[in-house]
Amino acid sequence: MSQAPNEPRLPDTTAGAVPAQRPSHADAPGPRRVPTPRGEERTVLGYHLPALVSMLLIGPACLLGLIALTLRFAGAVRIFFGEAALGLVFSTATLLLGFWLFRRIRPVRAPSLPASLVAVAWGLTAATGGALLANGSLNGIWSKTMGLEFAGVWGAALTAPVNEELLKLVGIVLVAIAFPRAVRGPVDGFVIGALVGLGFEVTENLIYAINAVFQAGGVNGAEAVAQTTVVRLLLTGPGSHWAMSAVAGTAVGLVAAAGWRPSGRRALGAPALVLTAMAMHWLFDAPLLDGSGGVAVKVLFNFAIAMIVYFVARDVHRRRVRRALAEEGEELGIRRSAAIALARRNGRRKALRSVAEAERAQVGERQERMVEAAEDRAFTHGD
Amino acid sequence: MSDERGAMAQPIDTAPGTARNHWIPLGLAAAMAVLLVVGWSLLNALVPGSERVRAGDEIVIGEGGGYRASLTLPQDGWTLDVGSSRLGESYRFHRGTVDLTVITVTPVGDPLPDAKRLWEGMGDLARAGDPTSRLGEPAVITAEDGSEGLTGVLRSRTEEGAATLYTSPDGVFAVEMTLGGEDATPADLEAVADVARAITFTEEGGR
Numbered sequence: 001m002s003q004a005p006n007e008p009r010l011p012d013t014t015a016g017a018v019p020a021q022r023p024s025h026a027d028a029p030g031p032r033r034v035p036t037p038r039g040e041e042r043t044v045l046g047y048h049l050p051a052l053v054s055m056l057l058i059g060p061a062c063l064l065g066l067i068a069l070t071l072r073f074a075g076a077v078r079i080f081f082g083e084a085a086l087g088l089v090f091s092t093a094t095l096l097l098g099f100w101l102f103r104r105i106r107p108v109r110a111p112s113l114p115a116s117l118v119a120v121a122w123g124l125t126a127a128t129g130g131a132l133l134a135n136g137s138l139n140g141i142w143s144k145t146m147g148l149e150f151a152g153v154w155g156a157a158l159t160a161p162v163n164e165e166l167l168k169l170v171g172i173v174l175v176a177i178a179f180p181r182a183v184r185g186p187v188d189g190f191v192i193g194a195l196v197g198l199g200f201e202v203t204e205n206l207i208y209a210i211n212a213v214f215q216a217g218g219v220n221g222a223e224a225v226a227q228t229t230v231v232r233l234l235l236t237g238p239g240s241h242w243a244m245s246a247v248a249g250t251a252v253g254l255v256a257a258a259g260w261r262p263s264g265r266r267a268l269g270a271p272a273l274v275l276t277a278m279a280m281h282w283l284f285d286a287p288l289l290d291g292s293g294g295v296a297v298k299v300l301f302n303f304a305i306a307m308i309v310y311f312v313a314r315d316v317h318r319r320r321v322r323r324a325l326a327e328e329g330e331e332l333g334i335r336r337s338a339a340i341a342l343a344r345r346n347g348r349r350k351a352l353r354s355v356a357e358a359e360r361a362q363v364g365e366r367q368e369r370m371v372e373a374a375e376d377r378a379f380t381h382g383d
Numbered sequence: 384m385s386d387e388r389g390a391m392a393q394p395i396d397t398a399p400g401t402a403r404n405h406w407i408p409l410g411l412a413a414a415m416a417v418l419l420v421v422g423w424s425l426l427n428a429l430v431p432g433s434e435r436v437r438a439g440d441e442i443v444i445g446e447g448g449g450y451r452a453s454l455t456l457p458q459d460g461w462t463l464d465v466g467s468s469r470l471g472e473s474y475r476f477h478r479g480t481v482d483l484t485v486i487t488v489t490p491v492g493d494p495l496p497d498a499k500r501l502w503e504g505m506g507d508l509a510r511a512g513d514p515t516s517r518l519g520e521p522a523v524i525t526a527e528d529g530s531e532g533l534t535g536v537l538r539s540r541t542e543e544g545a546a547t548l549y550t551s552p553d554g555v556f557a558v559e560m561t562l563g564g565e566d567a568t569p570a571d572l573e574a575v576a577d578v579a580r581a582i583t584f585t586e587e588g589g590r
Contacts (some may be wrong), residue, residue, distance in 0.1 A: 050405035057413055078406035079511040130420045140466035144432035148463075152470020163419055168534040177405045214511075215472075216559060217488035218504030219496040227491060260404040 055118075056173075062121050063299060065129025069203070072132060076210050083221035085329030087209030090229045091202045095120070098198040098242065106191045107314045108321050108343055109371060115175055115182030119192045119378040123241075125201020127164070128207070131200075153287050161281035164200065168245045169274060171196045172252045184379035186253040186313040193249015197242035203338035204241065205232050235295060239302030240284070247309050248277035257379065261329060274311070317378070324377035328370055342371055432466035436476065445471050445487030446587065448555030453583045454485055458575060480566040481575055488557050495554045502533050502548055505559050515540035521548075528583040542570060543564050546578040558582055 047055075077084040099120060103110045110116075138159045143151040172193050176183035183192055212228040213221035232240075251273035254266045262270055280302045289297055322340045328338025341347035348367050355363050436442070438459045444452045456476070461483070464475040476483040490496045496504070499521075506518035521533035524547060532549035538550075544563025550559065560579060562572060 048405070049555035050402055050409050054405075054409055057409075061416065075514065076511045078514070079507050126416075130416060134419045134423050137427040139469075140427040140432065141423065141430055143468065144427075144430045145464045148465055148468055148470050149517045163423070166415055166419060168414040173408050177409050177412075180402075180405075212509060215489055216491045216504075217496070217501045217559070218507040218511075219490055219500050220492040255408070260408055383438045 002310050002377050048180070049178050051180060058126070058174050058178060060124060061126040061130075061174075063125075064120045065125035065127065068129035068132055069125065069207075069366055072272050073207070073210055076214070080210065080213050080218070080221050083213045084206075084210060086222055086225050087206045088228065090225075090233070091206045094205065094233060094237075095124075095198065095202045095348050098202070099195070102191055102194040102242070105194075105310070105314075106373060107187060107318050109345070109368075111188060111195075112179055114183040115179035115192060116195050116224040118178065119175045119195040120199040121169065122175065123168060123196040123201070123245075124203050125199075126199050127167040127171050127196065129249060131160075131164045132207075132227050136169065138163060144259065156212050157282050157285040157287070160285050163276040164241070164246060165244060165274070165278045165281050168196050168241070169248045169252070169277075172245065172249045176252050176256050180256075183249075183253055184375075185254045185257045185317060186250045187310075189249040189251065189253020189256065189316040190246045190310055191249070193252065194242045194246035196249065197240075197245030200245070201237070201241040202276070205229060208232060235292065236284075236299055239280075239299030239306070243302045243306035244277040244280045244284075246306050247280065248274050248363060250313055251277075252312070278307065295376045296348070320378035321371075324374035325370070326375050332370070339370075342367055343373075426534065427466065432464065432468075433462040433477075434465050436461040436463050442474065443471075444474060444485055444558055444582070445556055447487075447489055448551060448553040449587050450551040450553060450555070450584050451587055452487065452549070452551065452556070452558050453580075455581050457577050457581055478575060479571060480564045480568070481562065481571050482564045482567075483498070483575075483578060486559050488559060489555065490557065497547060497551050497554075498533050498557075501550065501557050501559075502535075505546060505548055508559075509537060509539075509546070509561070513539045513541075518584045520548055524579060525585075526580050526582045530582065530584050531551065532582075534579055537561055537563065542567070545579060549582050549584070551584055552586075554580075 005131050048165050099116070103116055135368075139151060139155050142155045142158060146154075172183075172189065174188070174198070175192055183189055208228050209225040212224040216224040251270035254270045254273070255262045259268050283304060284298055289295070321343045325339045325342055327338055328334075332339075338351070341351065346365075348371070351367065352364055404469065407525075413577050436456055438457055439455060441455050442455045442463075444454050445577070454474070458478070458523060461476045461478045461560040464477060468474045471487065473484065473486040476485075488501070490501060497548040502521050506516075509516035509518055516537065516539040519536035519538070521535040523536040524532050526549060528548050530552070532547055534545060537544050542563045544561060544567070547560040547562075549558045549581065562575065564571065
């Protein structure tokens, strides 16, 4: 086990799983953590310049997306306000549930809240607004060059996987650069990707709800909204945008983990994952396996791919964090099993329950610091 | 996924030079977004997208239930705006200053709404596109195949035209037509007024 030379060994606690406060890494001598030569990289207001520029791109892009959506749908919302409000209720419920779920599935601990919110905001506005414009143009190109019939049958399958997947991917990359600590590995990419996809899916559901009112001739709009929402939530929802973007986001996590200079397996794996996400979208939109049964097969297929990617990324991350926790525990004089138990939310809760109530807040903070340090150790590059 | 070897443990965000590595993906991401939104739009504007429609050409507008609706334009000189039309959903035609838009709608509900309610819905759809649009009281119109529909005046601040609605014989879908054009004169519209009767419903398989 590696241990920083001269790092003080701290006594074990009664609970075993409650580490004492760890000295700051900057004070820890030895080769494990090399202090950052921050002087070499320009910072503004404490942010690295690329992170700041990324945020400066995300903000206006989200605003432009929102403007594009507003210009397109404001008239419809004004006339069909009740139907739009109903769609918004369904969308809000989906958003809240999805936001909780996707943040919950990150192993060890929840992702950064600001990064999560920005990821969802990108999906809700910038990606959907951009896709609205890009899809309209590319559909027009297909119609003009290949004919209306071809575009009607294959247009969606040749348009959405390109425009929508890439616009969502752009958001994942920008979030990863703006919040470098939030996307440090594949599992982070998966979660941030799922959140971008969730935002996209929620806005798209709302757009489909309004379109359903138009498709129904502007009569019985609430029924049209309910029908399309139920189909999109229950039938297609489990294998839709969140799943595709989660797979693409895993690619971003792979590249980010390599310091944005991937080589070897990562250089091959990342594009393969992005292409897989696009292929999932293509399958979803392609005029194959029509009918509810066929759509269900496609959804299950996409869901299965997302789950395979998730479990692989999750297990690798957990394994690395457990190892890092074991090392941290050894350095701090904590039992290996108790240190490793901190890798799970439940393990941390159990450990907290075993200490006196008056000490829980302080112990909780120590747990957080230890887990954070373990994740720092687990997220290394050059491996 | 990466293996777990490697003891050189530098957190990724603090690794020397990492921030510099961010510029390339940042630039690529920004360029990608601009390319997709602006690039496709420019390319679409450059590709010509009008298709000439001759008098008597039959265009299938939509289908549903056991019927198919077709439009047979009575005059020469119409063009189909392919770029802004969608198969089985909406078709936009132009003839000089006159614009003809034909859409199909699929009502929901049990029982399905009748033509009168769909006419009101059509007025709402028009107002959603242009807040100044108003659909007048409908009068009965008979298509060339004998189908009965509703027709009336469609006014907005910038133009005045006609709207027509036909429901399929089984009521499963409806065809909605609007005839107008900002620069179209009453004479222009009168010259093509018979397109409002140019809809034919055909039973599927019974052509």
